[in-house]
Amino acid sequence: DAKTTQPPSMDCAEGRAANLPCNHSTISGNEYVYWYRQIHSQGPQYIIHGLKNNETNEMASLIITEDRKSSTLILPHATLRDTAVYYCIVRVVSSGGGNKLTFGTGTQLKVEL
Amino acid sequence: DAGITQSPRHKVTETGTPVTLRCHQTENHRYMYWYRQDPGHGLRLIHYSYGVKDTDKGEVSDGYSVSRSKTEDFLLTLESATSSQTSVYFCAISDRTGAYNEQFFGPGTRLTVL
Numbered sequence: 001d002a003k004t005t006q007p008p009s010m011d012c013a014e015g016r017a018a019n020l021p022c023n024h025s026t027i028s029g030n031e032y033v034y035w036y037r038q039i040h041s042q043g044p045q046y047i048i049h050g051l052k053n054n055e056t057n058e059m060a061s062l063i064i065t066e067d068r069k070s071s072t073l074i075l076p077h078a079t080l081r082d083t084a085v086y087y088c089i090v091r092v093v094s095s096g097g098g099n100k101l102t103f104g105t106g107t108q109l110k111v112e113l
Numbered sequence: 114d115a116g117i118t119q120s121p122r123h124k125v126t127e128t129g130t131p132v133t134l135r136c137h138q139t140e141n142h143r144y145m146y147w148y149r150q151d152p153g154h155g156l157r158l159i160h161y162s163y164g165v166k167d168t169d170k171g172e173v174s175d176g177y178s179v180s181r182s183k184t185e186d187f188l189l190t191l192e193s194a195t196s197s198q199t200s201v202y203f204c205a206i207s208d209r210t211g212a213y214n215e216q217f218f219g220p221g222t223r224l225t226v227l
Contacts, residue, residue, distance in 0.1 A: 103148075
């Protein structure tokens with residue numbers, strides 16, 4: 001699986017967009033990009049995933065560069081409850097399903113007033 | 114929230130004793146996973162299951178065994194606990210195949226081995 005690089009921490013003002021970058025320069029053509037977050041000591045929570053097209057859901061948007069070597073998770077209007085560790089994960093989708101995820105150390109996002 | 118419970122939620126034990134952690138789900142999901150989380154390492158996969166009696170090793174499986182005799186329960190056993198196994202353990206489940214493999218995580222079990 002491709003290795004990912006994320007900044008260890010970021011700050012964001014409440015109500016502003018939070019843009020979390022992830023570098024995955026060794027990604028291969030059949031690897032997806034997944035984002036999870038972990039609030040305080042809770043279990044991680046799935047946010048979004050994508051292959052090469054930009055994706056949007058009710059939680060966030062995922063922007064993947066054309067060469068797929070990096071991506072950005074966007075929380076459009078960050079709130080204090082978005083303070084969490086955000087994990088960018090790159091993974092080949094196995095034909096049998098049940099993908100194993102490899103979590104790095106992620107980005108600690110702190111949303112402040 | 115997905116119906117996942119872990120028991121116990123907290124446990125303190127001594128080196129050399131056996132420990133079993135339980136993950137119970139009410140979602141009838143096929144896949145179940147055990148992760149451990151340590152400072153500076155994020156989450157690391159210990160073992161996973163792709164069906165009843167079907168399990169496989171993850172990246173940090175040494176010192177751990179698992180069993181899954183029914184869909185809803187996935188047990189993680191430390192045969193002889195060591196201090197290096199002090200960690201927070203998370204169970205996860207998933208059901209979809211293909212790319213959309215959203216994993217739902219339990220609340221975690223904090224294990225301290227003295």
